[in-house]
Amino acid sequence: MSASQPVTAPSRLFLSGNEAVARAVWEAGTRVAAAYPGTPSTEILEVLAGYPDLYAEWSINEKVSLEVALGASMMGARAFCAMKHVGLNVASDALMTMTVTGTEGGLVIAVADDVGMSSSQNEQDSRFWGRFAHVPVLEPADSQEAYAMTLAAFDLSERYRTPVILRLTTRICHVKGLVLAGERREVEPGGFQKDPRRWVMVPGNAKPRLPLMFERERALREESAASPLNFAVAGRDRRIGFVATGPAFMHVREAFPDAPVFKLGLSCPPPLERLRIFAETVDELVVVEETEPLLEGEIKAAGIACRGKDLLPSIGELAPDVLERGIARLRGEAAPEPEVVAPQQVFPRPPTMCIACPHLGVYYTLSQMRNIVISGDIGCYTLGAGHPWNALDTCISMGASMGVALGMDKGRGAVDANKKIVAVIGDSTFMHMGLQGLLDIAWNRGNVTVLLLDNRAVGMTGGQDNPGTGRDLRGNETPRVDFAALCEAVGVRRERIRVVDPYQLPVLFKALREETKIEEPSVIITDRPCVLIDHYTPTKPYEVIDDRCTGCGNCLEVGCPAIHVTRRENTVKASGKEVELAFVRIDTAGCTGCGLCVQPCAPEAIVHAEPAVQAVPFVRK
Amino acid sequence: MPEISKTTNILVCGVGGQGVMTATEILAEAALSLGFDVKKTEVAGMSQRGGVVTSHLRFGAQVRSPQILPGEADLLVGFEAAEALRWGHMLRPGAAALVNSGRIVPPVVNVGLFDYPDDPVAQMRTLGLAVYAFDASSLAQQLGNIRLGNTVMLGASADRLPFPAEVLRDAVLARFSARKPHLAEINREAFEAGRQAVAAAALAA
Ligand SMILES: Cc1ncc(C[n+]2csc(CCOP(=O)(O)OP(=O)(O)O)c2C)c(N)n1
Numbered sequence: 001m002s003a004s005q006p007v008t009a010p011s012r013l014f015l016s017g018n019e020a021v022a023r024a025v026w027e028a029g030t031r032v033a034a035a036y037p038g039t040p041s042t043e044i045l046e047v048l049a050g051y052p053d054l055y056a057e058w059s060i061n062e063k064v065s066l067e068v069a070l071g072a073s074m075m076g077a078r079a080f081c082a083m084k085h086v087g088l089n090v091a092s093d094a095l096m097t098m099t100v101t102g103t104e105g106g107l108v109i110a111v112a113d114d115v116g117m118s119s120s121q122n123e124q125d126s127r128f129w130g131r132f133a134h135v136p137v138l139e140p141a142d143s144q145e146a147y148a149m150t151l152a153a154f155d156l157s158e159r160y161r162t163p164v165i166l167r168l169t170t171r172i173c174h175v176k177g178l179v180l181a182g183e184r185r186e187v188e189p190g191g192f193q194k195d196p197r198r199w200v201m202v203p204g205n206a207k208p209r210l211p212l213m214f215e216r217e218r219a220l221r222e223e224s225a226a227s228p229l230n231f232a233v234a235g236r237d238r239r240i241g242f243v244a245t246g247p248a249f250m251h252v253r254e255a256f257p258d259a260p261v262f263k264l265g266l267s268c269p270p271p272l273e274r275l276r277i278f279a280e281t282v283d284e285l286v287v288v289e290e291t292e293p294l295l296e297g298e299i300k301a302a303g304i305a306c307r308g309k310d311l312l313p314s315i316g317e318l319a320p321d322v323l324e325r326g327i328a329r330l331r332g333e334a335a336p337e338p339e340v341v342a343p344q345q346v347f348p349r350p351p352t353m354c355i356a357c358p359h360l361g362v363y364y365t366l367s368q369m370r371n372i373v374i375s376g377d378i379g380c381y382t383l384g385a386g387h388p389w390n391a392l393d394t395c396i397s398m399g400a401s402m403g404v405a406l407g408m409d410k411g412r413g414a415v416d417a418n419k420k421i422v423a424v425i426g427d428s429t430f431m432h433m434g435l436q437g438l439l440d441i442a443w444n445r446g447n448v449t450v451l452l453l454d455n456r457a458v459g460m461t462g463g464q465d466n467p468g469t470g471r472d473l474r475g476n477e478t479p480r481v482d483f484a485a486l487c488e489a490v491g492v493r494r495e496r497i498r499v500v501d502p503y504q505l506p507v508l509f510k511a512l513r514e515e516t517k518i519e520e521p522s523v524i525i526t527d528r529p530c531v532l533i534d535h536y537t538p539t540k541p542y543e544v545i546d547d548r549c550t551g552c553g554n555c556l557e558v559g560c561p562a563i564h565v566t567r568r569e570n571t572v573k574a575s576g577k578e579v580e581l582a583f584v585r586i587d588t589a590g591c592t593g594c595g596l597c598v599q600p601c602a603p604e605a606i607v608h609a610e611p612a613v614q615a616v617p618f619v620r621k
Numbered sequence: 622m623p624e625i626s627k628t629t630n631i632l633v634c635g636v637g638g639q640g641v642m643t644a645t646e647i648l649a650e651a652a653l654s655l656g657f658d659v660k661k662t663e664v665a666g667m668s669q670r671g672g673v674v675t676s677h678l679r680f681g682a683q684v685r686s687p688q689i690l691p692g693e694a695d696l697l698v699g700f701e702a703a704e705a706l707r708w709g710h711m712l713r714p715g716a717a718a719l720v721n722s723g724r725i726v727p728p729v730v731n732v733g734l735f736d737y738p739d740d741p742v743a744q745m746r747t748l749g750l751a752v753y754a755f756d757a758s759s760l761a762q763q764l765g766n767i768r769l770g771n772t773v774m775l776g777a778s779a780d781r782l783p784f785p786a787e788v789l790r791d792a793v794l795a796r797f798s799a800r801k802p803h804l805a806e807i808n809r810e811a812f813e814a815g816r817q818a819v820a821a822a823a824l825a826a
């Protein structure tokens with residue numbers, strides 16, 4: 001949650017792309033804003049929640065958020081929704097039909113591509129949706145443009161009655177720059193106009209609307225040809241002229257300050273005739289776009305010769321050094337070698353689960369079980385695939401753990417007959433898309449044990465609220481989902497639903513062993529909160545008594561980052577086997593006293609620290 | 622106002638949870654207060670969970686790309702010793718690194734999969750970098766809270782910026798007076814402690 005109230009007066013502000021979009025959404029007189037969290041777009045709604053005079057919600061998934069925005073637009077209100085790239089895949093079913101109905105109040109969809117994959121399951125180019133759905137796409141290059149184009153997007157949306165895609169990337173969302181901001185203007189909704197031929201999309205009504213959609217696209221082509229969002233920057237070195245979009249425009253200007261550049265802001269539909277004229281003023285045209293050769297293909301199809309992905313990568317960001325290497329290739333020169341000291345090999349530092357994360361107990365337990373296949377999902381608990389647990393076998397898309405587990409059960413052959421199939425899913429992911437999968441498991445009697453990790457937070461994206469927390473985006477109280485009742489309602493038998501404390505390892509182990517033995521759907525719900533959220537209360541920390549520690553290393557298998565090895569020793573066991581001992585200490589200032597590591601410690605070397613040190617959690621937001 | 626024709630590149634690196642982003646934000650506020658154009662960008666995949674964090678700060682008359690490229694940082698502020706080593710190649714050859722010699726050992730090292738470098742600071746020096754190192758973590762703990770570490774590191778960088786140290790100190794204090802006034806005084810102390818510690822390290826070096 002953003003700590004401070006956003007500024008509401010017109011001002012020069014230092015804003016991230018996300019903050020700039022939120023500012024413009026508020027200024028545009030937007031009445032309804034909805035989103036499901038997802039890196040790198042999450043902060044947009046968090047910031048919007050701080051502005052007055054608009055309704056802002058966390059929705060349970062992106063499809064619902066887009067439908068909420070559409071409903072508001074039908075009332076004639078300005079509406080907005082934001083999502084990460086993969087979110088638009090989820091929302092696309094709604095998108096593909098709302099492009100046929102068109103919109104009423106301005107409707108803007110901000111979609112943030114995680115170019116460079118800082119925190120995502122894939123890298124994809126959301127600009128394709130603009131082509132697929134025949135809707136305009138705007139591509140800002142920095143915070144100022146993110147602000148200005150959000151305002152422009154509402155205007156476009158209302159003039160052409162179309163949803164508009166604002167395509168952001170990580171390098172827009174999370175970069176701060178100066179923004180000249182204005183004031184909010186109020187926009188009164190025009191009211192819902194009953195019009196079944198427009199809003200009731202059955203074949204008879206939808207068919208006559210298709211030509212309208214294509215007519216709109218033709219008009220948008222003219223708009224794009226005249227739009228000030230598409231402009232040429234003059235340059236005296238005409239050997240290469242660039243066509244650039246998004247943050248890549250800044251990188252081109254940085255690397256080749258003397259080259260002419262055609263900047264595309266309204267990049268779909270592209271202003272092809274203007275590009276043709278531009279191409280004639282330069283020796284060679286190079287298209288610089290992240291990530292797919294989308295414009296390149298369109299420009300080539302228009303008969304304009306250009307280069308692009310034959311020189312530049314289709315994966316990751318096109319930073320200035322990447323561009324320089326690509327252009328050197330075009331010129332047949334050696335790639336520039338900047339004078340740098342040699343990069344040094346240092347151990348990797350993958351993200352870890354937090355100290356005392358309730359998921360630690362789950363993965364410790366799963367890592368001790370044999371003969372299981374673990375169908376995983378997306379969230380902090382995906383880290384269970386890593387060390388020391390190695391206890392997650394798949395991760396595909398939100399909610400996929402359910403269907404994948406069911407398919408594993410139904411598809412298994414004799415070699416897997418004895419395997420236990422376990423699905424692991426977080427509370428937010430479960431409500432996003434997992435619930436339907438569980439319904440399918442229950443309905444089709446899958447032999448699957450579901451671990452539903454209810455930590456009362458969307459931990460992965462920073463601890464946002466969800467229907468399981470009983471609070472909404474603005475922190476107001478709302479009804480709290482009863483997961484056990486919900487699972488029963490979809491058809492899992494009451495006896496097969498257990499709620500367990502993930503810090504009680506023997507209880508968890510017993511529950512898992514019993515439920516995986518029974519050949520019917522079962523759900524084990526864990527009920528301890530994420531340590532990053534307000535209502536997590538640390539208790540008395542632990543320490544290791546040096547003389548008692550035998551160096552067995554059992555506690556290290558819990559995976560808590562507060563446990564550190566102090567020294568290693570090699571020793572030969574009575575059996576003749578050589579083992580390495582690892583003696584440990586606990587970072588008492590970080591330990592929150594969850595008690596997990598105490599349980600596998602046979603010599604009882606881990607005891608409460610005396611005197612009680614004030615615990616300062618290592619990773620609080 | 623200082624000369625602004627050239628862009629200044631500062632790279633701040635560390636581990637999730639250390640306050641790297643907040644520190645860079647304060648550096649940005651200082652540069653903004655002098656009228657510079659400023660861009661700041663982060664690479665912090667899932668950073669709250671102890672991963673690698675880098676924050677790039679560029680300021681000058683006009684800044685286009687927000688990214689600092691290898692070999693182009695004018696100053697490296699390393700909040701953790703091995704992280705400073707990891708990002709050493711981002712510095713211009715011969716440029717200075719201010720390094721917290723305190724260590725944060727990740728689980729992959731604890732379980733024995735990887736080794737922590739023996740002496741990251743010495744290794745950086747063999748690369749020809751000017752390294753000023755001191756234990757900012759212990760210093761912060763002595764001042765009462767490990768979380769003062771980022772203010773200590775800001776103090777350490779204060780005399781190596783293209784503007785007076787007071788501008789940065791005022792930015793630190795402004796932030797605390799606005800949000801947590803009871804912490805302003807201790808942060809002033811932390812800032813000065815970092816400044817002195819790095820001066821002592823420079824004398825020793
Ligand atoms: C379609 C889609 N939307 C959003 C995301 C971003 N995202 C990944 S996991 C996650 C939710 C994690 O919450 P939860 O399932 O409760 O697990 P936790 O992280 O709390 O353990 C989100 C929002 C995504 N990867 N894909």
Ligand code: SF4
Nearest residue numbers: 354357380459530531
């Ligand atoms: S943020 Fe919460 S759920 Fe995620 S690792 Fe930390 S404690 Fe666990």
Ligand code: SF4
Nearest residue numbers: 560591592594595597
């Ligand atoms: S009790 Fe053990 S597992 Fe729990 S927080 Fe402390 S060190 Fe970590």
